[in-house]
Amino acid sequence: MARRGRRYKPPSSAPETEQPEALSRILRTEAAVSGVSRKAAASRQQSTRLWPRAVLEALDSAVASNRWDSALEIFELLRKQHWYKPRSQTYARLLMMLGKCRQPAAATALFKVMLSERLKPTVDVYTALVGAYGYSGLLDEALATVDQMKGTAGCNPDEYTFSVLINCCSKLRRFDRIPAILDEMSYLGLECNTVIHNTIIDGHGKAGMLEEMENALSNMLEDGNNVPDIYTMNSIIWAYGNHGRINEMEMWYSEFQLMGVEPDTQTFNIMVKSYGKAKMHEKIISVLKYMKKHFFSPTVVTFNIIIECFGQTGNIEKMEYYFRLMKIQGVKPNPITYCSLVNGYSKAGLLNKVPGIIRQTENTDVVLDTPFFNCVISAYAKSGGIKIMEEILQLMKEKKCKPDKVTYTTMIQAYNAHGMDEAAKLLNMEVERVDGKLLGPVSEVDNK
Template identity: 60%
Template sequence: MELQVQFPDAAKAKQCLSLSLSSSSSSLTFGSHVVVPWKPVDRAKQSFSFPFVKSEKRSIQKSKGFQKEAKKDLSRILRTEAAVKGIEKKSNSANSNSLWPKAVLEALDDSIRNNRWESALKIFGLLRKQHWYQPRCQTYTKLLMMLAKCRQPQQASILFEVMLSEGLKPTVDVYTSLVNAYGFSGLLDEAFHTLDDMKSLSDCRPDVVTYSTLINCCSKLHRFDLIDLVLKEMSYLGIQCSTVTYNTIIDGYGKAEMFEQMEKSLMDMIESGHCLPDVFTLNSFIWAYGNAGQIENMEKWYEEFQHMGIRPDIRTFNTLMKSYGKMGMFKKMISVLEFMEKRFYSPAVITFNIIIEMFGREGDIKKMDQFFQKMKNRGLKPNSITYCSLVHGYSKAGLLDKVDSILRQVDNSDVVLDTPFFNCVISAFGHTGYVERMEEMFLTMKERKCKPDKITFATMIQAYKGQGNLEAVRKFEVEIFNLEKIQVEKAKNDSSGSSATQERCNHEVPLLSMASSVAKKHIFLLYGGGDQDLKSQEVSGVSYGDRKQ
């Protein structure tokens, strides 16, 4: 939840920040004597009134009613999951054009939400075949946002062409998502071309969200020289920076360890008169200094933001704990956890993952096991990151029997395992010379449909070199070569796939009656064929891509 600063105007916030910076800063401590400028409500002292139950029988009936509702909810979830899986299977069929709208749309939404871009595009192709289908910009916006996260700029370009072929006029949201898809994949030229295309349209001019998205892409690629140019253009067009814009700039400078520019951006934010720091600004500062090991500056800025009336959240405390743990300051790390519990902040899975990881790195297996057990006692479900940290800690301490115990726990759970987990286990067995167990885990990895990466092959090569197995070494060196070759070809395709967008930028009005030749080549493979009957009525109540600033 975003919390507002308590000062009525920016001048007072600026004055408070100046006074705080000029005064001597004390170290941040968490312990039995903690002084903070805000006083949370002591929920333990609050009195609650519960409704009276007239009879024991009625209470039992109510309980049974809740159980029935829970069973109904569970059955509804199971039916939905089954429907989603069924739709995913039918996405490869060419004859399914009268499917239930809710099932198709839920399947599409599920794939988008979980960033399964290949599945999402197949289901979208199935959606376009339905007789009730009508194209909507919000659907395309959602898909483009997903493709940006998955770094699929070529597919985003093709999808945009398909949208134009359906006669839709792109909105600001669609263009912004396309800018994000290009910029997030490092194709800044294409992102700026798309921005220029927007500026040529009278009814689709870029807004503060578009520019904030572009600034975010520049920050992630460390192209800070372009940020000033973007800000100057915004000022020329009369577009004011929002809190999100400033937070994006601050976060980018912080991750690049450009602390002077980060602090200057904070002052610019306050001096703007219409934007004030919030908890996201606080978290960016805490993360930046904590990640760099500058604990004193981290603690100082924590107090500065407290003086400005900005309350921390669970992410703030997680960052503090990780920063202390990396520096070996375990007493402070645990005191943060105690501070959270006293202030009624509920530690999450990620909180315990951090603590388990830090004690595992230190080799304190007893403490690591203690907090793992505490995590389970609280009803928090361990995930693949939890088990990965445990395996790393046990292997570092030479306790391979404990690694086997973790593998048995994983087999008896429904935890979704990923490539980093298997890399960790393969490394544990490989570095200790248990090559047969390493090979078993490699086969299990393939059975679980987790794709090996460079780390997987490099770890196995190192293990085989230690055993003198040169034949296996050559085999996996070829695997690495093939993997790098695929990545290079993919990068070339991503670069060439945006040519259609560059061509389109030369036109005044970016509306095409048909998809480009690049798009036509892929439409039948990914989007379910060519033109569809768009005269059918729209299915109401389905919304994709609500705009958020």
């Protein structure tokens, strides 16, 4: 995205406050973006003489964390710099980010900005735009963009373009569009690679279309040019395991090993979760033993799945055992771990243990997130602990953790359930005052 090899030497008139380290710190935070924008508005000369490294690092940080609104603000600031040169790679990265964030309108606007800079779109740019439309549910716009590519010299869609398009179709459950796309690939002389086969297999599996999933695997095997890999294996066993078809899951696990595909940690995590859903706890233990014997180290995901599994079945002793084992083995708990513990205690009616969980997090560098606090608020709401529920909301705000729709909906429903109509009304008014779009009709959200 930037030329990092050379250091840019600022003009002598550059303000003293625009030191690289200080500016980098500023630009890396949400609040700082508005601060820099205010600087830019206050002095045009100052805003065009920022340090390249600091601005570019800030842009990288915003893009990597998918803070699309901040990234676009920083990019506008970048375009004002006298050292700025338009680069298609920058636009491709920004468009990919907007696709992940489901922001098709912003992607369209950004593409127009690129054209206004007389920068010729590349295959990567067009492919990112295809994803921005497709992942946002605008499949017709995505297909139109592919047609636009074919009409642009040197921009014919490649295998990656079509893999993105097929992935969009799979996620939108528009499998009816895939055969025509494959025919188009063949017409253009492009082969269906392993990634595309895996995308089709995984899409059918996620949609619960298990027969079609097996047909897609057969097509892959008959193709002859592509062999199944670990992604194929994990997609197949996830689909069967997620639908409780444990025998098929185990059969395909063996079949893939015969094909020469070896499992990875994710494979075992999938199996552990499937056994947990089926309440086959002895199988979970056997998977862990196999992992240990073959030198596979359980990850935080592995332990989170196990902790959640025993918590849901009310086996608090086992839940706590694996939480202790997790820490003994040096695997760092995350907010999901603590959320699973709270859910387990809540289900078992042991809410007196929840404050201890919160205290534990105080002695770690784990940053508690909104889903964790929502989990705690929900637990107290269900038990009628209205006062504690309110205290948790206050703690949440003190921790600079922003309540969301689920937070307020849970609390309003708890107030209504206990006949506290006035409290529910006041909270609803507070939400509307802060952000009128935050909370939809309470009836639309399940009281979980």
